[in-house]
Amino acid sequence: ISGHPLSNKYLEYRDYKEGSVLNSISYLIGSKIGFLEVNAKGIAKNDQTSTLRLGKYGRYYLNLSWDQIPHSFSNHSKLFFTETQKGVYTLADSIQSRLQGASDAQTRLLMASYLSKAQRYPLSYRRDKLVGEVKIAPTRDIDLKLSYSNEKKAGYKATSGTPGRFNMIDLPEPINFLTHQVDAQAQYSQKTWSIRGDLGVSVFDNKLEALIWDDPFRLTDTSGGGRSIPRAAVVKMGVAPDNWAGNTSISG
Numbered sequence: 001i002s003g004h005p006l007s008n009k010y011l012e013y014r015d016y017k018e019g020s021v022l023n024s025i026s027y028l029i030g031s032k033i034g035f036l037e038v039n040a041k042g043i044a045k046n047d048q049t050s051t052l053r054l055g056k057y058g059r060y061y062l063n064l065s066w067d068q069i070p071h072s073f074s075n076h077s078k079l080f081f082t083e084t085q086k087g088v089y090t091l092a093d094s095i096q097s098r099l100q101g102a103s104d105a106q107t108r109l110l111m112a113s114y115l116s117k118a119q120r121y122p123l124s125y126r127r128d129k130l131v132g133e134v135k136i137a138p139t140r141d142i143d144l145k146l147s148y149s150n151e152k153k154a155g156y157k158a159t160s161g162t163p164g165r166f167n168m169i170d171l172p173e174p175i176n177f178l179t180h181q182v183d184a185q186a187q188y189s190q191k192t193w194s195i196r197g198d199l200g201v202s203v204f205d206n207k208l209e210a211l212i213w214d215d216p217f218r219l220t221d222t223s224g225g226g227r228s229i230p231r232a233a234v235v236k237m238g239v240a241p242d243n244w245a246g247n248t249s250i251s252g
Helices: 093-100 104-116
Strands: 024-030 035-041 049-056 060-074 082-085 088-090 123-136 142-161 169-189 194-206 210-214 234-238 243-251
Touching: 060 142, 093 104, 142 210, 169 210
Parallel strands: 088 210
Antiparallel strands: 024 035, 035 049, 049 060, 060 123, 082 088, 123 142, 142 169, 169 194, 194 243, 210 234
């Protein structure tokens, strides 16, 4: 985007590389025995897609696919904190001490100074998804299908949290999600009726257990009392939990 080199909009969901690139390849062969098809796009880029299909019409079918999608949120965001480990953000005690004892006017001046020196911290993550699918028709009356997908998201996105009811904080949340999905289907068909059973299981795994950060405006905890609210110098916030779900159905 002309005049805006830090803009992420042009590359928000795509990847461009300078110079000569192999953008796509495709191959298809078929006969009475079966067919084979191979496709690949965006080779060696962050938004590449590849598929492999083979089978015999009416008897069996195998599909394998690999898909990558980047998501760039911001190229010019800055981080006021230091990330000591994934999801843990700290500040020097001297910064917390100054801000804790500062007046409103002093706080504005101090924050402007600290933020001007903050490190640039681009926010983006990439989704990688592998899908495998098998269909088999052992007889004219029976159709079987089994599929599996593995989806991984890795990177950072912006999230918001508050220490108690005070001072909304925007932080980069580490994204390290892994989702497994398994689906199975069986169908038996006759001329006037059919019956089908479906079974599915999904498992979600978040490698991050919590988001932890220093409250910039508190070096020491407060216990509260009366109408005042307790306030901690270190804040811990939960993230999306690990979980799983299953479903089953019979129809006809």
